[in-house]
Amino acid sequence: MTLHSELAPPATTPPPEDVPPAQGGPVPPPGGARSRRGIPRLAFLLAVTALMLVPLYVLVVNAFKEQQDILADPFGLPADGPTLEHLAKVFSNPQFDIVQGYAVTLLFVVCVNVLSVALAGPAAYVIARSARRRYRALMVFFLAGTFIPSQVLVIPVVYVLKTFGLMGTIQGFVLFETVLTLPFSIFLYAGYIATIPKELDQAAAVDGAGRMRTFWRIVFPLMRPVVATMVILNTFSVWNDFVNPQIILGPGSGLHTVTTGVYAAVSQYSTDYTVVFPTLLLAVAPLLVFFVFMQRHIISGLTAGSTKS
Structure with a gap:
């Protein structure tokens, strides 16, 4: 063996990454399995979207058509x-003044939202x-109210409103609708307030603020996302409610919300689709526009109190 062969560096094998893949070996595409899993989800989302948008399309397109066109090809x-x-x-429908229906419904929406915030906010705070058990039990009591359908309460509420002379009045209907919003409002507000540091309350107490002033001046401004969410949900509930105004207000009150007014307007013309579709479109159009502009507040408000800071 020569000196040159002794000093020569040993032969090295190329690193694994430099070795080309075997001819014909399987090379999985990046994200291929994930893409295949996403196809059923996309198909499901498209099916749900079509299920919800097709009725809206039929409503909108038929509101601008003649009777014979609707009957011949509704789509x-x-x-x-x-x-x-x-x-x-x-x-100009003599059965229902839609402008008055808008005004009455908006009045109910504003009154219910104001009373709901004024009552549910301090109660949730x-x-x-509080760490006492009786307040926790009270929370369970309010939470149980979310599972009771409002239709079950109509008959008892009618007797109560008759006793106090509030049957067929704006005050009686607003109070009933406000009570229906309290259980879920208190539940949502309490969950959000629990994420707000208690040190803010202690600092306000050091400055001489009472509990009510602390809530309205310190805590309540921080609750804007969840309050906006509840205002939107309460607006949908009051606007779409049909059974409660139909029973509590009654035909003798002369007050028609949008839903009861639509029923009065189309009940005699149920086969005249040139009356049915335009009336329904004008009844839901403000709510659809409101939802498009406010939907982001619903998502942010419902998720804002899910994690504790």
């Missing part, structure tokens, strides 16, 4: 172009900030 576009004639007739 097709207007044969002679869209017409606004039937939408204009809704505002006391429950969330």
Whole structure:
């Protein structure tokens, strides 16, 4: 053996990453399995979206068509172009003044939201900030109220409102609708308040603020996401309610919300679709616009109190 061969460096094998893959070996594409798993989810989402959008499409497109076009092809576009004639007739329908229906419904929405915040906010603050068992039991009591359908309470409430002379009045209906919003509002508010540090309350107490002032000046401004969520949900509930205003207000009160007014307007013309579809469209259009602009507040408010800071 020569000196040159002794000093020569040993032969090295190339690192594994430099070795080309075997000819014809399986090379899985990146994210291939994940993509295949996502196809059923996408199909499910598309099916749910179509299930919800198709009725809305039928409502919108038929509101601008003539009777014969609706009967011939309810899913097709207007044969002679869209017409606004039937939408204009809704505002002159003798069975229902839709402008007055908007005004009455908005009045109920504002009153219910104001009373709900004024009552549910302080109650949730006391429950969330107290460790006593009786307040926890009170929370369970309010939570149980979310599982009781409002239709079950209508008959007992009618007797109570008659006793106090509030049957068929705006005050009676607003009080009943407000009570229906309290269980879920208190539950949601209490969960959110629990995420707000108690040190803020202690600092306010050092400055001489009482519990009510601490809540309205310190805690309540921090609750804007969850309050916005409850205002939106309460608005949907009051706007879409049909049974409660129909029974509590009654035909003799002369007050029609949007839903009861639509029933009065189309009940005699149930086969005249040039009355049914435009009236229904104008009844739900404000709520759809409201939802489009406020939907992000619903998601942020429901998830804001899910984690404790």
